[in-house]
Amino acid sequence: MSNPLQLTRRRTLLASTLGTLAALGLPFGSPVRTALAGDLPIDHAPSADYIGYVLIPRYFPETRHNVNGAILDYFRANGEVEAFGYPLTEEFWEPAGDGANGPNGRMVQYFQRARLEYDPDTKIVRRGPLGELLGKRQPAVEPLPGLRYYPETGHNLGGAFLQFFEAAGGLDALGYPISEEVSENGHVVQWFQNARLEWWPENAAGAQVQLGLIGTEYLRASLREVPIEALRPAQPLEPLREWVLPPSPPPPARPVPPQHIPILYYHQVPSQGPLREQIRAFKEAGRTFLSLGRAVQALRGEASLPERPLVLTFDDSWASQIANAAPVLQAEGIQATFFVITRFLGTMPGYMTWDQVRALKEMGHEVESHTQNHADVVDLLKKDRGAAIAEIWESLSILEDRLGRSQRLFAYPNGTWNDEAAALVARVYRAAATTGGGDLQSQSRLYALRRIKAEPSYPPEMLLKQMAGA
Numbered sequence: 226m227s228n229p230l231q232l233t234r235r236r237t238l239l240a241s242t243l244g245t246l247a248a249l250g251l252p253f254g255s256p257v258r259t260a261l262a263g264d265l266p267i268d269h270a271p272s273a274d275y276i277g278y279v280l281i282p283r284y285f286p287e288t289r290h291n292v293n294g295a296i297l298d299y300f301r302a303n304g305e306v307e308a309f310g311y312p313l314t315e316e317f318w319e320p321a322g323d324g325a326n327g328p329n330g331r332m333v334q335y336f337q338r339a340r341l342e343y344d345p346d347t348k349i350v351r352r353g354p355l356g357e358l359l360g361k362r363q364p365a366v367e368p369l370p371g372l373r374y375y376p377e378t379g380h381n382l383g384g385a386f387l388q389f390f391e392a393a394g395g396l397d398a399l400g401y402p403i404s405e406e407v408s409e410n411g412h413v414v415q416w417f418q419n420a421r422l423e424w425w426p427e428n429a430a431g432a433q434v435q436l437g438l439i440g441t442e443y444l445r446a447s448l449r450e451v452p453i454e455a456l457r458p459a460q461p462l463e464p465l466r467e468w469v470l471p472p473s474p475p476p477p478a479r480p481v482p483p484q485h486i487p488i489l490y491y492h493q494v495p496s497q498g499p500l501r502e503q504i505r506a507f508k509e510a511g512r513t514f515l516s517l518g519r520a521v522q523a524l525r526g527e528a529s530l531p532e533r534p535l536v537l538t539f540d541d542s543w544a545s546q547i548a549n550a551a552p553v554l555q556a557e558g559i560q561a562t563f564f565v566i567t568r569f570l571g572t573m574p575g576y577m578t579w580d581q582v583r584a585l586k587e588m589g590h591e592v593e594s595h596t597q598n599h600a601d602v603v604d605l606l607k608k609d610r611g612a613a614i615a616e617i618w619e620s621l622s623i624l625e626d627r628l629g630r631s632q633r634l635f636a637y638p639n640g641t642w643n644d645e646a647a648a649l650v651a652r653v654y655r656a657a658a659t660t661g662g663g664d665l666q667s668q669s670r671l672y673a674l675r676r677i678k679a680e681p682s683y684p685p686e687m688l689l690k691q692m693a694g695a
């Protein structure tokens with residue numbers, strides 16, 4: 226529907242809008258009204274399923290503003306720039322209180338042809354009633370023959386305006402007509418609660434009815450209602466990752482004092498013999514094997530712990546683990562825990578496939594998360610928080626999607642963790658393992674369980690020495 230005439234007009238009006246801002250000499254930085262993105266409620270309902278998604282805001286270099294979130298969805302679904310024009314502000318938060326808003330306030334963004342409003346209570350985006358706000362409602366008139374009459378406001382609608390009205394979404398989008406066809410600035414126009422339709426006879430057929438630039442006009446008249454930071458030209462927003470997450474794991478069922486639970490971690494298992502000998506030596510030393518998931522249940526006060534417990538874990542999803550560790554564990558009747566790198570499975574030579582880790586799970590082992598790409602999450606948090614969150618949460622989502630419910634355990638790649646990483650892990654996992662530090666485990670370190678490094682080639686006595694009471 227674009228034509229040069231219209232574009233020129235748009236540019237002119239836009240330039241005059243920006244010119245208005247400058248001409249008004251609004252003191253930049255003066256606190257007209259502040260709105261922080263952090264004020265926004267997080268409204269994702271907890272779900273049994275994980276859904277991670279990337280939200281990519283759209284940036285308009287034409288006016289140097291972003292369109293984002295629910296408003297972007299509405300913008301896309303209802304005609305984009307043709308229907309709304311370019312954004313004139315960033316979205317901003319309007320707190321409750323002036324009567325027009327819902328009880329919790331609303332998100333607002335101005336476009337050339339509309340003001341879009343998002344109500345967090347109803348999750349509905351709609352055009353704001355700029356026609357009403359601009360005072361364009363005229364007294365009711367009698368129905369005219371051949372036109373559609375709206376008794377609600379007492380106005381008629383017909384011809385090309387009616388056709389356009391229907392195509393543009395009707396009452397839901399534009400509201401009721403609040404005037405008859407009138408002449409304004411040399412154009413025949415008709416006002417609606419949320420819009421102004423204009424007749425441009427010189428335009429090509431199909432483009433003769435236009436939505437008026439009433440967002441621009443209203444904004445120009447009410448700049449002081451808009452926070453200055455929303456008016457300022459903006460940089461493109463970074464893509465956001467958003468998540469639907471399951472309920473957080475519960476806190477420990479009851480206090481449990483710190484326990485000596487040695488957790489060994491292996492990598493490659495080049496052959497079966499040495500691992501078998503280690504396991505037999507551990508058994509002779511009176512050790513009782515249990516999976517990490519069981520040990521975590523005990524630490525959380527949900528289950529009892531056997532005497533002289535010992536946990537075996539296998540990191541990094543090496544193919545040698547299914548080839549050599551799995552048969553030994555099977556023969557010795559041991560349940561172990563495998564921390565896998567989801568993006569390596571089936572894609573990198575030397576690593577297991579999804580079928581192989583599924584087979585481990587069917588043998589009774591636990592298959593748990595070691596991130597998507599073996600990311601050092603502490604390092605990644607500094608560079609790209611969204612990517613770090615994806616490594617931590619999405620790996621579990623993918624594991625459970627492919628293999629069904631897990632124990633929700635996490636192992637930090639390289640054992641690297643800090644409080645920020647642990648907090649993200651704790652949002653969805655029941656426990657997490659790091660490396661080093663011996664074998665004393667406690668509820669205060671559920672998200673930094675200590676582990677002892679093991680290789681099948683290590684003498685069993687050496688490993689036993691690192692286990693308290695061995």
Ligand SMILES: [Zn+2]
Nearest residue numbers: 540541638639
């Ligand atoms: Zn690793």
